[in-house]
Amino acid sequence: MDSNSPASLPATAGQTTADNPWPLRLLSEKLKIHIENSPVVWVEGQLLEANVRNGHAYLTLRDVDADFSFSVTIWASTMRKLDSTPQVGSRVVAQVKPSFYAKTGRLSLNASDLRPVGLGELLVRLERLRQALGAEGLFSPEHKRPLPVLPHRIGLITGRDSDAEKDVLRNATLRWPSVQFKVINTAVQGMDAANQVIAALQKLDADPEIDVIVIARGGGALEDLLPFSNEDLVRAVFAASTPVVSAIGHEADRPILDDVADLRASTPTDAAKRIVPDLNEEFAGLEMARNRLDRSINNLLQREAQLLASVRERPVLSNPQVMVTSRAEDLERWKQRSTDLLRHRVMRASDEISHLKNQMRALSPQQTLDRGYSVTQLEDGSIVREAAQAPAKSKLFIRVASGQLVAQTLESIPAGQNAN
Structure with missing residues (x-):
């Protein structure tokens, strides 16, 4: 039997061996049927x-x-x-x-x-992709990174010898002559454009000397700008750690790259104006600041000079001894006032003492004696208040207003009885 007869051939590809292979036509026929x-x-x-x-x-x-x-x-x-x-x-x-x-x-x-x-269908697809990426938060303002005030070195991704490259370099250099660029030329339209731009973006993002990255291209038809709405490119820009500026097309052009970029520039020329300050404007600003500072200092000096002049014109500085004189007058005045107050106080106290002396004298036993009364005492010094205290022949000591009498009781008459 022929080895190539259908009966002797393996039924499946897995059953073929080096000793019992399929003829090439059989493989082609089976592939044709399968495909x-x-x-x-x-x-x-x-x-x-x-x-x-x-x-x-x-x-x-x-x-x-x-x-x-x-x-x-x-x-x-x-x-x-x-x-x-x-x-x-x-x-x-x-x-x-x-x-x-x-x-x-x-x-x-x-x-x-x-x-x-058609153009309408492309726009619908782009809008659908834009909404889907926006829903993921790729366009949220909190993810936007601020651009440096004065970048050390700028990465530029653009087409070779393109007007966009010339516009960015020329206008940035005019604004800040010492600006430095690292330019990577890529395709900016066609099927390879998105991949080339992504590769350039990742290379610049990995360079520690690059402070900001600009992706620039001149205007064009919607189909020409499609690479800048590529989802992979949009996600690569979102993942970059270096701020990215989108400068694609003209003012009316708005690829999805504009939404995810940290800054959208309407044109490449606008991008150059946004990424570096204007040297002349900075010098003008410094001059204005210097003039304001000079005016402020001069005004401060004038105010302080006027204040110093007003202080010098005060009597205390024009005639310094007035401080001592006025204080001496105050001291003399207080001294005289103190003396007057003390004298008045002494006089009042003296009057009070005299008044008290008079009161005391009016109430004293001596005053009573001076009016003709006397005090009778026994020998033991006790005062005789009742007749019964001094019976007959009692020795009495009688104190009068001036002096003392010694007497003897002849008779003691109780109260209520009359003497004979």
Whole structure:
């Protein structure tokens, strides 16, 4: 039996061996069956090549964000149904089905429909992506990093020999002549632009000498600016630790990069004005500050001079001895007042003493004696208050106003009785 007869061949690829292999045609046939069983699918890409021969179109379709491409064939029957002829560089969506040419092992895609992606559809997609990234917080103000007042070195990502590069370098240098740049030229449109800009951004972000990064490009159509709305680029800018300035297109252009950047400049020229100060304006500001400082100092000196003059004109400084004289007069006045108060106090006290003396004299026994009364005492010094205390022949001592009498009781008459 022939070794290549179907009965002797392995039924599956896993059963093949070096001694019992599949013929190449069998592998090709099986691949063709497997591949062409794949379903129809819609894909999106950009046309790199578009050759139309004999009514058929042979295209090369490339992914819009990555370096992947595929051959696409549109047969004449399908071409006649299309509204327009495929153009190189246009962005399209195609309904395709994989096709495998067994004899050469060539894999391609057969398109049954091809439609250009319209501007309106692109805008809708961009807005949807913008809202999704905004919902994640990539555009939140709290994530915006402030730009340095005077950057030491500026990283610039832009196209080679582009007007954007010249505008940024020229205007920044005019404003601050000593400014330094590290320029990395990349593609600024097309399918490789986003990846090249991301690589340049990461390189500059890793450089410790770079204080701020500017991504600049001149104006262009919406399709030309699509790389600057690439999701990977937007996330790379958000993840960068160095402040990023977006200077893409003109005032009306607004790719998603503008929303995530730390600062959006309307044009590359505007970016140059925003990242470095104007030397002439700074000198003018210093001059104004110096003049204000001079005026403030002069005003302060004038006020202090006037205050010093007013102090010198005071009597205490024009005639210093007045301080001693006035204090001496005050002292003399207080001294005289103290003397007068003390004299008055002494006189009042003297009057009070005289008054008390008179009161005491009026109440004293001597005053009573002076009026004719006397005090009678017995020998033991006791005062005789009743007649019964001094019976007959008692020795009495009688004190009168002046002097003392010694007497003897002849008779003691009790109270209530009359003497004979």
